[in-house]
Amino acid sequence: MKDSVRGLSNPAAESAYHLRQVSLHGRACAGLACFAARNDAPQRWLQAHGNTPPLVCLGQCYSAPAASGDDQPLHIECRARQPVLLSHLLRGGARSLQRYTELGGGQALQIALTSVPAALIAQIEASGLRGRGGAGFPTGRKWRAVAAADSAHRYVVANADEGDAGSFSDRFLLEDDPFRLIEGMIIAGLAVGASQGYLYLRKEYPDARAIVSRALAEARSAGWLGPSVLGSGRRFELSLVEGQGSYVCGEETALLNSIEQRRPEVRPRPPQITEFGLYGRPTLVNNVETLCAVPWIITHGPAAYAAMGDADSRGTKLLSLNSLFRHPGLYEIEFGMPLRTVVDTLGGGLRRGNLLGVMVGGPLAGLVPPDLLDTPFEHTALESIGCSVGHGGIIAFSDDTRVAEIVAEVFRFGAGESCGKCTPCHLGSPELARLAREVVEGGQINRQRWQALIAALQYTSLCGFGRGLAEFALAIERHYPHWLD
Ligand SMILES: Cc1cc2nc3c(=O)[nH]c(=O)nc-3n(C[C@H](O)[C@H](O)[C@H](O)COP(=O)(O)O)c2cc1C
Ligand code: SF4
Numbered sequence: 001m002k003d004s005v006r007g008l009s010n011p012a013a014e015s016a017y018h019l020r021q022v023s024l025h026g027r028a029c030a031g032l033a034c035f036a037a038r039n040d041a042p043q044r045w046l047q048a049h050g051n052t053p054p055l056v057c058l059g060q061c062y063s064a065p066a067a068s069g070d071d072q073p074l075h076i077e078c079r080a081r082q083p084v085l086l087s088h089l090l091r092g093g094a095r096s097l098q099r100y101t102e103l104g105g106g107q108a109l110q111i112a113l114t115s116v117p118a119a120l121i122a123q124i125e126a127s128g129l130r131g132r133g134g135a136g137f138p139t140g141r142k143w144r145a146v147a148a149a150d151s152a153h154r155y156v157v158a159n160a161d162e163g164d165a166g167s168f169s170d171r172f173l174l175e176d177d178p179f180r181l182i183e184g185m186i187i188a189g190l191a192v193g194a195s196q197g198y199l200y201l202r203k204e205y206p207d208a209r210a211i212v213s214r215a216l217a218e219a220r221s222a223g224w225l226g227p228s229v230l231g232s233g234r235r236f237e238l239s240l241v242e243g244q245g246s247y248v249c250g251e252e253t254a255l256l257n258s259i260e261q262r263r264p265e266v267r268p269r270p271p272q273i274t275e276f277g278l279y280g281r282p283t284l285v286n287n288v289e290t291l292c293a294v295p296w297i298i299t300h301g302p303a304a305y306a307a308m309g310d311a312d313s314r315g316t317k318l319l320s321l322n323s324l325f326r327h328p329g330l331y332e333i334e335f336g337m338p339l340r341t342v343v344d345t346l347g348g349g350l351r352r353g354n355l356l357g358v359m360v361g362g363p364l365a366g367l368v369p370p371d372l373l374d375t376p377f378e379h380t381a382l383e384s385i386g387c388s389v390g391h392g393g394i395i396a397f398s399d400d401t402r403v404a405e406i407v408a409e410v411f412r413f414g415a416g417e418s419c420g421k422c423t424p425c426h427l428g429s430p431e432l433a434r435l436a437r438e439v440v441e442g443g444q445i446n447r448q449r450w451q452a453l454i455a456a457l458q459y460t461s462l463c464g465f466g467r468g469l470a471e472f473a474l475a476i477e478r479h480y481p482h483w484l485d
Contacts, residue, residue: 166393310336361390364468366475
């Protein structure tokens with residue numbers, strides 16, 4: 001296939017960028033964790049709501065309501081049999097390559113350079129690793145599809161857009177362990193036959209950007225990146241791309257458009273990006289946390305990884321606990337831990353009020369009510385109650401918030417972030433936001449109209465954003481049937 005570098009010469013592309021000129025400094029965050037904690041600092045929340053465009057989210061949900069430049073120390077803890085993702089963070093972080101290798105980093109790359117690609121893919125398949133970006137797709141299967149696609153060029157992309165309000169795990173991996181991601185990306189490139197990678201990083205993480213830029217320069221001068229990775233004769237280059245401040249930029253096809261400097265809107269599928277992705281080439285897109293698990297799996301073997309976790313959710317997962325918990329912070333758990341243990345033991349319960357519910361996995365997942373807290377944190381069990389693992393953000397809401405207010409806030413977010421490509425989401429989400437607002441203000445709305453709009457979103461949206469908003473609303477109806485009353 002011929003190279004098709006689309007969009008780079010498009011003079012309109014520059015104006016399509018969101019927030020290009022907007023400084024983040026001092027701006028308050030309008031994310032859902034900040035909404036949950038708004039009564040702790042009402043002025044700051046009002047300021048966040050007044051921002052145009054709104055800033056969502058800074059990844060400081062453990063000290064919400066948050067503002068840029070006003071970060072607090074983070075509590076980090078591992079409750080898995082073995083720390084896969086937090087080992088370096090628990091020992092102070094590894095921002096230099098020397099520190100990273102002192103802590104054992106780089107061994108997986110040495111193994112990968114002497115392995116055939118098929119063996120690397122087989123190891124990832126055997127580990128049972130599933131994507132941590134939200135959809136939980138089997139990682140090995142995706143790698144195999146990209147490797148098998150017929151093309152002379154392929155790309156690897158790390159999705160560091162971390163758009164789910166309530167999640168800050170990628171931010172800390174990027175800031176305190178950047179070489180783990182770089183190592184994971186090089187190994188992915190060797191496995192699928194890609195010699196160029198892109199790291200797509202959300203604009204709301206300026207510290208991560210500076211740290212990752214320095215790490216990339218160091219990796220380049222140490223020979224990890226370049227025309228011959230560690231003298232192996234195998235090429236891998238890695239470029240950092242700054243995100244454009246829109247939630248939908250995290251959706252993988254919109255993300256690829258954004259890298260190509262096109263308007264960041266969703267592409268219809270098929271074709272799948274594993275065949276026709278960035279610049280029309282087969283492309284592997286994986287989340288930061290997914291890629292960060294790769295070096296551990298290659299070093300310790302897939303069986304050790306698969307021995308942790310539960311059923312079809314293997315290994316460990318990072319959970320981000322918001323500021324309403326007594327012990328907010330970043331936790332690594334094995335899949336299968338009951339949500340009650342997450343809430344009561346890890347989080348220490350709420351620091352004020354009674355629990356209304358926990359939003360698990362971001363705004364496109366559901367709200368789990370207190371009587372379902374025995375549900376294990378793993379894909380199948382959460383899906384059976386209409387919720388999902390998502391990206392592991394756990395936002396507790398106390399009873400100073402009403403369910404209708406959460407619904408209104410989620411749809412306000414949805415209306416603001418819709419990319420506008422398809423009608424049910426573009427026109428439906430603002431209308432749903434308006435209806436939910438009416439409920440908050442004590443009005444009666446037409447339940448049938450609400451349900452018809454939700455059904456249109458669920459069945460006819462082009463991407464997971466519209467469908468996710470519908471699934472959120474359906475989970476609310478199921479677990480809080482009186483929310484409209
Ligand atoms: C609206 C929307 C937003 C998304 N945002 C992110 C994101 O911020 N980070 C992420 O890794 N995946 C995000 N995803 C999922 C990606 O499209 C993709 O499935 C993921 O990056 C693949 O990596 P994984 O297989 O390692 O999970 C989003 C999906 C949708 C529909
Ligand atoms: S569902 Fe929403 S975000 Fe997705 S393509 Fe349609 S308008 Fe864009």
